[in-house]
Amino acid sequence: MTAQELLRGDLRLVASLVPEGSRVLDLGCGDGTLLAHLHDERSCAVRGVELSREGIVECVRKGIPVVQADLDEGLAAVGDGAFDTVVLSQTLQVVRRPDHVLREMLRVGRTGIVSFPNFANWRVRGYLALRGRMPVSETIPYAWYDTPNIHHTTIRDFEGLCREVGGVVVDQIALVSSRREVRQVGVLANLRADTAVAVVASESRLAR
Amino acid sequence: MTAMTAGPALASGPRTLRLRSVELAGGGRLDDVEVAYETYGELAEDGDNAVLVCHALSGDAHVAASDADDGTTRPGWWDVMVGPGKAIDTERYFVICSNVLGGCSGTTGPGSTDSETGEPFGLKFPLVTIEDMVDVQAALLDAIGVPRLRAVVGGSMGGMQALSWALRYPERVGSCIGIATTWRLGAQAIAFNEVGRTAILGDPHFAGGDYYDGPRPEHGLATARMVGHITYLSEESMRAKFGRRLRERDAHAFDFVTEFEVESYLAYQGRKFVERFDANTYLYMTKAMDYFDLCANATDPSEVFAWSPVRFLLLTFTSDWLFPTYQSREIVGAMQRVGADVTFAEIESPYGHDAFLLEPEAQAEVMAPFLGSLDGWRARREVSS
Helix, strand or coil, rough: CHHHHHHHHHHHHHHHHCCCCCCCEECCCCCCCCHHHHHHHHHEEEEEEEHHHHHHHHHHHHHEEECCCCHHCCCCCCCCCCEEEEEEEEHHHHHHCCCCCCHHHHHHHEEEEEEEECCCCCHHHHHHHHHHHCCCCCCCCCCCCCCCCCCEHHHHHHHHHHHHCCCCEEEEEEEECCCEEEEECCCCCCHHCCEEEEEEEEHHHHCC | CCCCCCCCCCEEECCEEEEEECCCCCEEEEEEEEEEEECCCCCCCCCCCCEEEEECCCCCCCCEECCCCCCEEECCCCCEECCCCCEEEEECCEEEEECCCCCCCCCCCCEEEECCCCCCCCHHCCCCCCCHHHHHHHHHHHHHHHHCCCEEEEEEEEEEEEHHHHCHHHHCCCEEEEEEECEEHHHHHHHHHHHHHHHHCCCCHHHHCCCCCCCCCCCHHHHHHHHHHHHHCCHHHHHCCCCCCCCCCCCCCCCCCCHHHHHHHHHHHHHHHHHHCCHHHHHHHHHHHHEEEEECCCCCHHHCCCCCEEEEEEEECCCCCCCCCCHHHHHHHHHHCCCCCEEEEECCCCCHHHHHHHHHHHHHHHHHHHHHHCCCHHHHHHHHH
């Protein structure tokens, strides 16, 4: 598979970061597309957590075990380090307490993979600076008054939050998407990327 | 496979199997146990399409509609879910349902004749547990040639049996579907059961349980059923269904007659129940539910699921206060802790505990694809083990 093919959409990138055969928990797994892919293509043992009824039904259709739960109520049921990989894909910005969710994620998983829209992207900055209005873009397609995204963040802010909750960003992949493709960017990531995928782990677990 | 389907479902009609003896989980033995059961649909050649449905407190083996000899159709207690084209599709699955041990609809229970005395058992019938009910079902399946179950399904007390099945016979069960159920009752549910039992035990006709020759403790049993029905509904559904409406009158009677709609409903439910149900069985069933504790022998509930190969589906209803969602979440959590294969959803419904009988679409939406996703479950399990 070429790098280009691997990078179609952030889900595909997230999937490529998950080790073969690992135990994966997807928080806010939606219709289970990622988990089904990880199960079928990478032989992972997969579990989902999802709030919406539509998502639950779609997961069941795909044969994915899924538990209906609100991430803001915590993952008390899940044991420490119960999963190899915990995925939080385009979900960080919709929860009430991203800090709590990230902390829980680091507790139950050895590695976390978080993808989120980068609010520091130059187009977003420009939209706000030049028009003086809340940005609407392809990665942030909602009007400010009717959006599931209640906590926008930037690549730099995410690093700060990660430190705050005792985590370390092990790897960070910055993406620029256009209609045709998703590209990785190296320099000036916080300015150029519209989406970020971060691999995180808890500091204490890394130290061990 | 569907070509032979005649009428509502290819149904066996009522059948009875006799078991020579049954060892009880609490010690002791029952000899010559009769088990009333019915089947619907056809068992596939590979035997992988069998679904056992376990009934709740007042249910029986007649889970789905079937044609009676006189040409009429007898409705089943879970017609909304079981039948051709339903979530538990009898054109696809071989469905078995039996009356539980201790019941009063054909299976041996306190109203059956004790071969030692020639009289009905009454309270001499041993206290049976959910586990005993499950063991009798397993013996029944052995006898009728059903080696494994794609799914064991039940609501309320039926869900307790389904959960118990998954622990007692994990190798025979592909999946366990528990609806509006619990791994153990809370104090409130036990309390309501005790009110029902107190009403029966205090009925002047109860006669220590030996009432089969004379008048029956109908008042006590009807009262128990009235209490039960209150717990099966929600405040919201009662408000919507009855409000403060009066029945067949415009003003209060200033007398102790049945005047509110809700009173008339409860009185009707009580009357209807005593025609078909045995008071002693009510005592035994409620006690079996009170005693049930899926994880009684474990220090941590997670232990019991640690190596379970069974796939679980648990469903609850938002307004069910008798078997509240938090109890299912507890057991789902225990399963999650050890990585068991569990799917859980809480269905929005105003109907209280009764929702498992009244919300077919929302249940089917999850249950039908869940059952479908078990195609080839046995082969997959062999690969992974």
